[in-house]
Amino acid sequence: MENYTSDSSDSDSQNKTLDYSRMTLNSSELFNTIEQFALSENKSIANIDTLLLYHNQITVLPININKFKNLKVLDVSSNGLTIFPEILAECPLVSIIAKNNNLGDDSFPKSFSNIYLKELNLNGNKLTSIPQQIIEAESLKYLYLGSNQIREIANGIWKLKSLQIFHVGGNQLVEVPDSLGMLQQLQALNLSENLLESLPATIANLKNLKSLMLHKNKLQTLPTEIIALKCLTELSLRDNPLVVRFVSSISLNPPSLLEHAGRTVKLYGIPYGSPELPRSLVEYLNSAHHCVNPKCKGVFFDNRVEHVKFVDFCGKYRIPLMQYLCSSKCIEENNTKKVGKSGYDNNMIKKVLLGLCHRKVQEPLGT
Structure with missing residues (x-):
């Protein structure tokens, strides 16, 4: 004011x-x-x-x-x-x-x-x-x-x-x-x-x-x-009968063969580089993202799960809303103990998971 x-x-x-x-x-x-x-x-x-x-x-x-x-x-x-x-x-x-x-x-x-x-x-x-x-x-x-x-x-x-x-x-x-x-x-x-x-x-x-x-x-x-x-x-959002998922439907699209192969290379640490592989393929493999689930060693390229999560600090939820996971099974359980950047033990904080908003969901790899 x-x-x-x-x-x-x-x-x-x-x-x-x-x-x-x-x-x-x-x-x-x-x-x-x-x-x-x-x-x-x-x-x-x-x-x-x-x-x-x-x-x-x-x-x-x-x-x-x-x-x-x-x-x-x-x-x-x-x-x-x-x-x-x-x-x-x-x-x-x-x-x-x-x-x-x-x-x-x-x-x-x-x-x-x-x-x-x-x-x-x-x-x-x-x-x-x-x-x-x-x-x-x-x-x-x-x-x-x-x-x-x-x-x-x-x-x-x-x-x-x-x-x-x-x-x-x-x-x-x-x-x-x-x-x-x-x-x-x-x-x-x-x-x-x-x-x-x-x-x-x-x-x-x-x-x-x-x-x-x-x-x-x-x-x-x-x-x-x-x-x-x-x-x-x-x-x-406190005191609302929110459903666990606010995305009502999930379309299951399998990952491409390239995605599968790239994940396998990264997961098992298979060495790669020039001149064995084309430059474009090396750049693709270098672009891998690690799953944010600390219990998972998996990676993803284009196929990922976009996980929507709110963390409750006395009824007020902090953003960002999105977490990017390699699999729908990589969502952390509520009792997962993890100390975040805020210094709070997340085991003591109520986590409200409001669903999955994803692009392409695939079977877990490396979970």
Whole structure:
């Protein structure tokens, strides 16, 4: 989350921040307090760029909120807020934090989409859908809609093309639209604690996605296209009835005679080189890859098993997803003791094997 307060000294920041939090103010009392501040000779309301109103008893923002001509950050969390006034659009806001209120689908005026917002936090409200006014706020970079009652994500979500963080966990989603895959700038997506049984294949189009939170859903499988998410470094999958294999079928294609011969040469250490063999064949034999199973001495060339594995660090799974094996029988057992680069004894870490995604599976050699 970006810091939208002043970049100047601490004293300047304090002068630009007006803190009315935890004062048990209701809407009318806030109106009077703002009026008194505006009439103060010692302070200028035009200098204020951050207004903190959290933990009060405000149900409606007073109309004199527009006196803050340079207001950029408004935090009105933990009140009883039920609606945003039209007048709010007259403030140059870039961040609205309104967590834990009573905001619903009809709480947003038409002018709301005209506010040049970068951050909107509506966690813990009473939304059952994503209001169109939010969908039209195309400047948004950070959108937090967690812990509401949202049942669907509108197809028009693609309009938020600048979105980098999208949190919609803790809702009642049963599906995700294909159009979500059009959010090319998205870096973090939280869909946890919903009712999702599957994800669209278009999730693979989120080329900049680094964090994907999917825990506490009803996921039976994952789209194989998830492997294409090369930037993904964090994946949370705990508390899902995921099947062991998320690739439903495996086509068994036997390895070529060249593959068999090459494996035999490498496995038994048969010497080779020029001028006995053509240069192309020497290069082929030199290109052999060792199986990553520490118990296997086998090698492979073109025929391999692409093994998809997630290692659970307290519920968060680390990538890369792929391991390349010479045989489907080379998959490590869960009780295989191995100390990885992280220094963790993998015997103490739960391994969740989600299946095989392979090119060509063959009988084991050297296992």
